[in-house]
Amino acid sequence: MMEPADLTQETAVLAQKEAQYSEDIRIGGVEGGATHSTLVILDGKGTRLTEVKGPHTNHWLLGMDETAARISAMIEKGKQDLGIPESVPLDCVGLSLSGCEEETTNHRLMETLVQKHPNSARDYVVSSDTLGSLRTGLESGGIVLIAGTGSNALLINPDGETHKCGGWGYIMGDEGGAYWIAHRACKYVFDDIDGLTEAPEPISYVWPAMRNYFNMSDRNSILPYFYANFDKSFIANFTKELATGCERDDPLCLKIFEEAACLLAKHIIALSKKAHNDLKLAHGGLKVICVGSVFESWKFMKNGFANEIHNRRVVDELSLLRLTTTSALGACYLAAEKINCPFIKPYDSNVEIFFHYNRDNFPETRTTELKNHTLVSDNVHVHGEST
Template sequence: MAGKKKIKKTKKQKKIVDEYQLRRDLREYTKMTESADLAQETAVLPQDQAQYSEDIRIGGIEGGGTHSTLVIIDGKGTQLMEIKGPNTNHWAIGIDETVARLSAMIEKGKQALDIPESVPLDCVGLSLSGCEEETTNRQLVETLLQKYPNSAKDYMISSDTLGSLRTGLQSGGIVLIAGTGSNAMLLNSDGKIHGCGGWGHMIGDEGSAYWIAHRACKYVFDDIDGFAEAPEPISYVWPAMRSYFNVIDRNSILPYLYANFDKSIIAGFAKEIAIGCEKDDPLCLKIFEEAGRFLAKHVIALSKKAHNDLKLAHGGLKVICVGSVWKSWKFMKNGFVNEIRDRRVVDELSLLHLTTTSAFGACYLAAEKINYPFVKPYDSNIEIFFHYK
């Protein structure tokens, strides 16, 4: 009998670990140590700043599929100028044309600062759309250095996702792009990078403007065919399609989808779906809710690979949200939150907007490439627009 009682008591002592509660407890401990760390960092700043040189010139280019932005800073991290440029996606225009455009932007920036044509910038960070592949990245840099040796002494090249992330977060986090296409990337504090999505319109782009437009068109085509009834009436979307594409029937839309395909033109129809949401059209609201769920899936997938220091930080896991689709957050919110809640993988997160161009993140990466540190105003580069806990 005594032995049985002892076994019974031992069983009662076994506990199931509540991961959510464990994170909450650790988060409280983290808050206590943050103040001491901040005070220590602040104390050494003046000494470090004495090493900065105003003669240093570092550039950063945020390159997209429609336009690009160049920022040039000095050795203290102060912005000296900013200019706009054209599309610099090498998959769309080729490597030779891409490097020509990048060099032209840099030379224009140098002229604005009265830097002689023969004097290159110390380093330029390139955070460009389509730069996820190491071989082509290396080819871009080698071509720049060979053809335009006076533009910059060196380059640091990365994807546009990394540039966006490094503009607002120092230790790591997630960047989630939802513009014409979609893409997500996690940077852990040890420098390891993990991606989700970014595979283009043929096999990915979920939650993007292109996906939203395609989803709307698909609902209309299937509903009219009788193949599959749309989840809500197409009474707004179908007339909006005819108006946007300037057609009278579905056959007339086919050239836009095939012979004369332009991803950005298709994606532009997403604006009409957003207008439909403003008018409380049920199908438009349904599509944006679905987009919210798919964007949340990116966060859920990457959060499984995120280190605990990112999850336990004040405000939880940080997600920088980039792209025009986020302007319609109020229509995606329910779908996004419901997906996060239903999957029970993330217990706290903060969604952030950048308050400045991600060309600054490219500058920061370039400064690190040449081992030139300076204080980066991460907090002023971001703002929180949603917190989930």
């Protein structure tokens, strides 16, 4: 039998070897949205080594080969930054990408990378951008709500069961996302000028803003942007002009952002019905990680969001959180789990609460019916909000 002193020494030696081995591991994670992507590389202890920015990586828009080439180029840039030889692949890379919601196409992307770029990584984990965002900030489950160019929501219960809402693209879905907001504004203008349907508020700001942004003299001039030379990201960026309109108290811009907020709240309401009680009864209620540029205009959305949640009477308490770091870290965490590389993940420091709703503390509100029959509150109470 080994003496205690010998056992202690052997344990120390094994720990030292394990630590050395962990430091030699290189794990990558890619956050891929509809406009840009980010790669982060960690060592086996979870220490961030480098970060690389790149173009968007949605295979539905690019095709598998180009998507794989862009991912590989980012990985090779990261390896160069760290002095890793081109012939030495990373141990595993997690890919949390926009458009990666189907197992079949996810497997095709992984096969394309392995076959055409064998030196980039030994193994991959491919998942949606929603999963990467959720795993960056929540360990035991919750909801992630994405409202960037498009929109998407995903629930993960503590037992690993998943449910999604939205994420069907700009034709079949993406309600509340930047493209939807921009398109909504343009449609209001077109229908109002045609006399087909009167806009809910005057188009006096939005119509000139459209002409300026799209460099158009009349409505026909905008059609190539939506058809012949369609560019979803360029159209979605018009939302920034609408946010400026909100800053100037333009009623139509404010109305559109309120509508977007109500639709995003409906994503949460739909998924909350399938959430386990463990998530609903946790401190702070149901946790929702919110990702995307649309949430930068939260101050114009919170009343519409809070009223929709309150009036539907499905959610008793919830907390909205924003990531304080890139969701590429969540992709790294998934890759680390794939190769059984455990390290402490700082979930709490990866997020911060910016909105808290509690039905018991929500006062009775007086509602006013607008001419388009949407109810808005005259006195919305929100608390626990940080700037």
